[in-house]
Amino acid sequence: MDADSYRPTSMSPEEAAEHDAVFGALTRSVRELVEAQLLTEVDHDVARGVTAEVEALTARLRKQASDGPLGIEVGDDGRTRAHGNAVIGLRNPVAPPLHVERSPDGKAWSSFRLGPQYEGPPGLVHGGVSALLLDQLCGEAAAAGGAPGMTGRLTLTYRRPTPLGDLSAEAWIDHVEGWKTTVRGCIKDADGNPTVEAEGLFILPRWARELMEKQGEERPDRFE
C-alpha cells in the first residue's frame, strides 16, 4: 500500500449519488439474504432450489465486474468512499454497516444493530466482532482529530457479555505523540453499560510522512 492506493473517483457527485443508491440497495438486499439463509428452516428441496437461483444471480453479476478489491476512492472534495470496507462499506454485505459520526476534536460514535450473523457464544456478539468494530471506530476517531494512522496495537478488555441486537460504540483520542495517536473506545449495550473497552495505537506510515514532507502537506485524512 502507498499513496497510489487511493484512487480518484471518475464520477460526478450526481453520478456517485445514483450509483450509491442503486448498488446500496443491492447490498442491502444481500445483507437481508445473509440473515435469512442463516435462520431458514425450509425443506431441503426449497434450499436446493434457492441455491441454484443464487448461483445464477452471481453469474449475472460477474459478467461485468472489477477483478480486484474495491479500495478507497477519493473525490474532488477530498472525501473518501470506502465502499468495500468490512465495517462501514456501503457495498459490503459483511459490514453491518456502521454509520459513523465524527467530530474534529477526535471523537467518533455510532449506533447500530448486530444480527445473528455476528454471533460467537450463544446469543452474544463474537468477541472478535467487537474488536473489529472498535478497531474501525478508534481509527476514525484518530482521523477525525487530524491525527490518522494505521493500527499499530489494539487492546480489548471484555467487561461483560455483549448481547446481539441494538448497541452503540464510541471512541476518542486520548493523546497524540508525534506520528502516534492513542485512542480509547468502548461498545455499550442497549442499557448504556460498557461491555468491551479498547485502547488503540495508530501510527502514520512512513510513505505518508514522506509524501507530506515532499508536498508540505497537512496530515492526510485517509486512514479509515
Add this chain to the structure above:
Amino acid sequence: MDADSYRPTSMSPEEAAEHDAVFGALTRSVRELVEAQLLTEVDHDVARGVTAEVEALTARLRKQASDGPLGIEVGDDGRTRAHGNAVIGLRNPVAPPLHVERSPDGKAWSSFRLGPQYEGPPGLVHGGVSALLLDQLCGEAAAAGGAPGMTGRLTLTYRRPTPLGDLSAEAWIDHVEGWKTTVRGCIKDADGNPTVEAEGLFILPRWARELMEKQGEERPDRFE
C-alpha cells in the same frame, strides 16, 4: 448466557450430515454472491433486477425460519456445531469460514483465503478482521488444550500489512493459571511472515465453574 445456552441437537448423525450438505451449499452460494455483488460493475438496470430477485429469495427462505440466533448445538458425542459462528460457521456467509485444526497440547491452526469483503486499507485485510480471526483461533487453542474460556483480554500487535488473499494463522497456549489461560497466536502472509500477533487471556465463566463443581465434571470443551 449459561449452561442451557448449549442446546442438544435433535438430529441423528446421518440427518445432521445431510442437513449440513444442503445448507452448507446454500451458504457457499450466498458467500459467492456477497463477493460478486461487491465487485460487480453491471448496468444499473441489471443491478435493480438482481436486487428484486434477491428480495424474492429472502422472502422464500423466511417462510419457515428460526426467529433467534443459531446458538451452539451439542451432539450425543459431545461435539459442538457452531454453525452460526462469525468466523467458523458453516451456515454463516459472513464467516470466511475458517476450518480450524486443533491438537490436545493446546494448539490451533488454519489456512484460508480472505476475499475483497474483508478489506480495510486498500488491498489489505482490515486490522479488525485480523483481530476477529485471532480471537477465534486463540479461543480454540485454549479449548483444544482443555483450558477453555471466554475472552477476557486480547492484544493485537500489527507488525506489517496483511494482504488480501491466501493466509494462515496459528495459536498456542502459553500458560494456564487456575481458570485463566494465556494464549499467543499470529497471522502469516503467503510467504510465512507474521503480520499480526495476538496475546489473549481466556477466563472460564463462573456459571461453568459452578456447574463443574456441582457435577464433579472436567472442564467443559464448549467455548469455541
